[in-house]
Amino acid sequence: MGKAGRIACIFTPYVLTLASLICIIIVGLGCTKSSDSNLSDLYFLRINLQNISSNGTKTVSEIQDFLSEHHISTVTADEVSSTLKTIQDDSTLADFYSIGLWGYCEGSIKDGDYKTTKCSKPKSEYYFDPLDVWGLSDNDTIKNELPSDYNKIMKIYKAVSKWMFIAYLIAFILGIAELLVGIFAICSRWGSCVTTLVAIVFFLFTAAASITATVLFSVVDGSAGTLLKAYGISLSVGKNMLAATWLAVAFALVGAIFWTFSVCCCSGRSPYNHKDRRNRGITAEKAPYTxxxxxxxxxxxxxxxxxxxxxxxxxxxxxxxxxxxxxxxxxxxxxxx
Structure with a gap:
């Protein structure tokens, strides 16, 4: 019964760790295959350029009204209009771009239906550079017409994206290590102790990666989203991707708690010691005052x-x-x- 109880005690955290690792794998598979609609719908941020690509841009007066309404003073209506004209003339734009952990996907929009046509080659420490993707990285005119804080924002975005990728990678490695070390937890509480330490670190890196991804793309959507609307660009955060990464955090946390519990309970040794059982005899002693x-x-x-x-x-x-x-x-x- 000792070994059976030990196996039952660690079965739950082992399954939770496996579930957390699967969620991290799902995050990594997002935006990696254009032929799979499920994977192409897994993205951190989606950029909608349908208004620009279909030449449905606003007039200068409409842009001016939009800037005044949202109190945007970093650019003028003429600068926005000139930038849009340059993008339309000098680049080939898709209707949308979806950003994942390893790369991006692009496609067309028809009647509100997003159809992915192409995905970039997976690349470690990836970050999305719109000028490079749209073929405008060598265009000095458009660089001068962009807001003054563009380069600063892109530098921060690049650094944070690099850290996010490293955090996810370390979390994935720790998840595999936890599954391997967890096998030895069946034999002894020392195995559970080592597994618990790995589980705690695994949870911390999974949580750090998820927090970074959530804050990064939520800030981009909130801060840059309003300004980009003046250019006819809309942003949306991927709910499926965030759900997957936070499920990984939840599974990792509960798994770490159960691994800690297995250190204190369910010993792998039998509660009965059969040694010297043959030599044992029943002796009765007289109680005092009988x-x-x-x-x-x-x-x-x-x-x-x-x-x-x-x-x-x-x-x-x-x-x-x-x-x-x-x-x-x-x-x-x-x-x-």
Whole structure:
């Protein structure tokens, strides 16, 4: 029962760790295969350029009204209009771009239906550079027309994206290590102790990667989203990707708690020690202040003298017996042991 209980005790955290690792794999597979609609719908951020690619841009007056309404003073309506014209003339734009952990996917939009046509080659420490993707990295005119904070924002985005990728990679490696070390947890509590340490670090890196991804793309959507609307560009955060990464965090946390519990409970040793069982005997010890009857051959108490009936209470007599001319009490005397 000891080994069986031990296996049952670590089964739950082992399954939770495996589930967390699968969620991380799902995050990594997002935007890696254009032919799989499920994978192409897994993205951190989606950029919608349908208004630009279909020449449905706003007029200068409409852009001016939009900038005034949202209190945007970093660019003018003429600069926005000129930038849009340059993008349309000098680049080939898709209707949308989806950003994943290893790369991006692009495609067309028809009647609100997103169809992915191409995905980039997976690359480690990837970050999405719109000018490079749109073929405008060598265009000095458009660089001068972009907001002044563009280069600063891209530098921060690149650094954070690099850290996010490394955090996910370390979390993936730790998840595999936890599964391997968890096998030894069946044998002893020391195995559970080591596995618990790995599980805690695995949870910390998974949580750090998920927090980074959530904050990064939420800030991009919130801060740059309003400004980009003036250019006819809309942003949306991928809910499926965020759900997958936070499920990984939840599974990793509960798994670490159960691994910790397995250190204190469910020992792998049998509760019964069968050694020297043959040599064991049942011994009984006499408790102090006990009495035992006088053994055979001993003089009964009062046998050496003659006793006469004595009046009992209420006019009766004590019961007496006569055996071999010896008078004894009906109550057998006891002696201290």
């Amino acid at each position: 009495y035992e009857p006088v053994g055979a051959g001993a003089q009964p108490y009062g046998a050496h003298h003659t006793s006469y009936p004595a009046p009992a209470a209420h006019g009766g007599e004590y019961p007496m017996t006569h055996t071999n001319n010896q008078q004894t009490s009906a109550y057998e005397p006891f002696r201290h042991v």
